[in-house]
Amino acid sequence: MADTKREIERKYESDESGLPDLTGVAGVAAVIDKGVAHLDATYYDTEDERLAAASITLRRRTGGTDAGWHLKLPVATGVRDEIHVPLSDTVPRALTGLVRSRTRDHALLPLVRLRSERDVRHLVDADGILLAEVCVDAVRAERLSTGAQAQWTEIEVELADGRDPVVLRKIDKRLRKTGVRPSAASSKLARALAETGSGPRRRTEPPLVTAGDHVLAYVRAQRDAIVELDPAVRRDEHDSVHRMRVATRRMRSAFRSFGKVLDRAVTDPIGEELKWLAGELGVDRDREVLTERLTAALDDLPRTLLAGPVRTRLRTWTHARRGGSRRRLIAVLDGKRYLELLGALDALVDEPPLRKAAAGDPEKVIGKAVTKDFKKLSARIDEALALPPGHDRDLALHEARKKAKRTRYSAEAAVPALGERAQDLLKSMKDLQNLLGDHQDSVMTRQALRELARTAQAAGESSFTYGVLYGREERRAADDEAALPAAWEAIKEGSAV
Helix, strand or coil, X not given: CCEEEEEEEEEEECXXXXXXXXXXXXXXXXXXXXXXXXXXXXXXXXCCCHHHHCCCEEEEEECCCCCEEEEEEEEECCEEEEEEECCCCCCCHHHHHHHHHHHCCCXXXXXXXEEXXXXXXXXXXXXXXXXXXXXXXXXXXXXXXXXXXXXXXXEEEEECCCCCCHHHHHHHHHHHHCCCCXXXXXXXXXXXXXXXXXXXXXXXXXXXXXXXXXXXXXXHHHHHHHHHHHHHXXXXXXXXXXXXXXXXXXXXXXXXXXXXXXXXXXXXXXHHHHHHHHHHHHHHHHHHHHHHHHHHHHHCCCHHHCCCCHHHHHHHHHHCCHHHHHHHHHHHHHCHHHHHHHHHHHHHXXXXXXXXXXXCCHHHHHHHHHHHHHHHHHHHHHHHHCCCCCHHHHHHHHHHHHHHHHHHXXXXXXXXXXXXXXXXXXXHHHHHHHHXXXXXXHHHHHHHHHHHHHHHHHCXXXXXXXXXXXXXXXXXXXXXXXXXXXXXXXXXXXCCC
16 A cells, blocks of 8 residues: 655755754754664666656665655655555555656666665654654665765755745754755765766757747657656546646647648657547546536525535536546556557657758747637637527537637747747637637536436436526526627737737
8 A cells, every 4th residue: 555745855965073953943942863773775767767867766665664665756846755655575566657657668677775874853843743854864875787886974854744844944044054055966866876877867958949949849848748747647636637638738739730840740640649648538537627617506506596416416427437437547557558659759759750841930930830820710710600609609619619729839839939929829818718618618517417407307306406507507608608709809909920
């Protein structure tokens, strides 16, 4: 069984003088000596150190109070999620899946062994509550493939669970006053790799000179987002599925918008695979959006208009497929097709299928592509507004929403090249997409309400409340449609494309 905690810590260089006196830190009432722990950790990675390159650490450690397997995933500078699994002889499957988007089919091998003598201090407040743990670690590192060794001493300060990070800033201030300086290495493993051989590979971003450079930078960012979000999706973190799905959409949109830059004979098949992945990711997401909308609508409804077990019916409808679709999604991420897609994305950014326009002036080439997207959007909006309210207009507005989304993404990619012009268009497209998105959500919500009403009637329950909500959704969609002409005219007048 895996346990997860958010680790917030800072590391400092240390010398033979050990830990400075921290009793003067504001809010610290006492510094308690917790003794010395002997830690023995073996770090695992692929032969080409893919985890280290992504600032991910995977280790098997004995000694101390948390012996076991630990996987640390970066969240922000100095912040990592640490996932702990009990000791076993081999890397637990619960952890290998979380790094699979990095390791792919490469084996995880023992890379570095770190043995540390950890002198532990607890900093507590006047009530004896733990604020932070401060350790002085005397580290001996060995690279297992070559036998190269290194040793050093460092100070590690970790914030206690639930404590205010301001505690770390106060400790930092005190340490700096005594001459202690932050460590140059982000982790023990990074330092061990650097001092026993080559350090972790770090990718340097190429300068954005040509149109191709700009488009590839955007595509690369979406590839990176998919890979980085994989562990969060597997762990069912809030909004992670949505963000990965958006990354697939952004990349597909870039393929279509910048077909003069990247050869669509190569990108279209990849785009189809991205569409497949987005579909798998969206199985639960679409229902989640509708559930949130219906729940908010119920909360806004007077009690006198609530008839029957409406909330129970909504919960049943929401969770009807949740368990099965969750297992299916994990199976997708573990499957061969997904790994092949990741490989295709790597090949695309490493050896891009550039066309002639890729060498052109970014402002001209990218600006032309954005203008083309905007014109297609304009045609869709005009077509939708010319139709009477009803099913056909709903479909036309949905198509316009797709075009607005593509124009938004092409404007987003164009910001580094076009600057304020693209930024203004991006803002306008976000507003338009929100308006059209609200309208489409209303269409889908009404479909869900009809389904819920039929199910309720079949069970002998009242369908009154579903009818009330349906009427409110009709009014909301009508308001969106009424607001669209003025909103669209304002966008056209303010557009610089």
